[in-house]
Amino acid sequence: MSETDRPSALLPVLLAWFVPGLGHLRIGRRWPALFIAGSVITLFVVGMWMAGFHNVSHVREPYYFVLHAMCGLPAIVADLTTESVQVTHRLPFEPTGQLYSAVAGLLNLIAVSDVWARCRRGDPEALKERIAGEDPYATEKLVQGDAVDAGARTEVAGDA
Amino acid sequence: MHDLIGRGAQFLVVTLAVSMVIGAIRATSLQGVLRETLRSFVALSGGMVLLVIALQLLLSVVQA
Numbered sequence: 001m002s003e004t005d006r007p008s009a010l011l012p013v014l015l016a017w018f019v020p021g022l023g024h025l026r027i028g029r030r031w032p033a034l035f036i037a038g039s040v041i042t043l044f045v046v047g048m049w050m051a052g053f054h055n056v057s058h059v060r061e062p063y064y065f066v067l068h069a070m071c072g073l074p075a076i077v078a079d080l081t082t083e084s085v086q087v088t089h090r091l092p093f094e095p096t097g098q099l100y101s102a103v104a105g106l107l108n109l110i111a112v113s114d115v116w117a118r119c120r121r122g123d124p125e126a127l128k129e130r131i132a133g134e135d136p137y138a139t140e141k142l143v144q145g146d147a148v149d150a151g152a153r154t155e156v157a158g159d160a
Numbered sequence: 161m162h163d164l165i166g167r168g169a170q171f172l173v174v175t176l177a178v179s180m181v182i183g184a185i186r187a188t189s190l191q192g193v194l195r196e197t198l199r200s201f202v203a204l205s206g207g208m209v210l211l212v213i214a215l216q217l218l219l220s221v222v223q224a
Contacts, residue, residue, distance in 0.1 A: 024184070029188055031184070031187075031188065031189065031190045031193045032184035032185065032187070032188060032193060033184075035180045035181070035183060035184040035193055035197070036180070036181055036184045038180065039176070039177040039178075039180035039181050039184075040177070040181070042177065043173070043174065043177040046173060093170075096170055100173075100174060103174060103177070103178075104177070107177065107178065107181045110181055110185065111181060111184070111185065114184070114185040123188050124185075124186060124187065124188065125187050125188045125189065125192055126188075
């Protein structure tokens with residue numbers, strides 16, 4: 001695939017950050033979108049529930065909010081809707097809940113990176129199949145985690 | 161015992177979420193995503209359980 005054939009990564013990446021799973025949906029990857037939306041949003045909400053729905057706030061928890069903000073819209077909505085909440089007592093599982101919401105943000109960051117990689121390098125399953133079909137030693141390379149390099153080599157060989 | 165179950169459930173929730181994202185970034189089809197999710201879940205939870213067992217053994221040796 002040449003540079004001009006590749007779709008622009010900007011809009012899918014922005015959508016992937018703004019709503020977990022939407023970036024994958026934008027590039028036509030329905031199942032990854034569903035799995036990412038399900039895991040990230042569930043983990044984020046479960047974390048909020050464990051922390052008493054007052055852990056996502058750029059005023060009360062500014063450092064954690066940097067991680068929460070990776071979730072995009074859910075973090076913005078949570079911040080705005082819990083803005084006036086007064087914290088009277090700490091719950092026993094609050095630190096764990098805080099971590100859950102932060103991990104959800106980091107997982108969405110991985111999903112954003114994946115959208116960018118899919119736009120730039122193509123689909124991982126198609127790449128595996130292509131390598132397996134063209135290169136008899138591809139399986140060993142895939143086991144060694146060398147799939148992308150092997151794909152690039154195959155592409156160069158094909159161009160030549 | 162109740163506390164242990166609670167902590168185990170917390171651990172499983174976060175491990176499942178991480179596994180689902182790993183599955184989603186490694187594959188595209190439903191079968192592929194499910195397979196990779198299951199593989200990651202087994203690897204993550206198995207690795208963590210082994211780590212905890214190793215730490216417990218080490219602690220018991222140190223205490224003895």
